[in-house]
Amino acid sequence: MNKYLPLSERLAREAGDQWRPTLAEIEDVLGFPLPKAAQQAAWWGGASDKPHHRAWLDHGWRAGDLDRAEGTVTFHRDATAGLPKVVEAPPVIEAHRGVGGLALVGAGVAVIAGVGLLAARLTKGRKA
Structure with missing residues (x-):
């Protein structure tokens, strides 16, 4: 079992687009202290x-905006969650001019x- 499941469940219930708990509130939700990291x-x-990370990403949230002075983290609902991932096209490799010329000749x-x-086939058909 993932020990961050209670945080996942808490975020799944959040109705708003933002949640800004203190680190102490997150620890209360989890039931254990957060690591020093x-x-x-x-x-x-x-x-x-x-x-x-999976605790919030799996429910369409992203975490950021750690305010060390206030001891808070802001979670934002990810507007792109559930959308298909955009696959970037590979970079175009420009051919050397000589290679392009050879391709045209070929x-x-x-x-x-x-x-x-x-x-040849048309001529062969006429002779037969």
């Missing part, structure tokens, strides 16, 4: 398969050969 913004940010040769074969 939770005092750093990096622990809250990102999108990974770490159990604490294409021309293929067309000429094809026309020659077609002519």
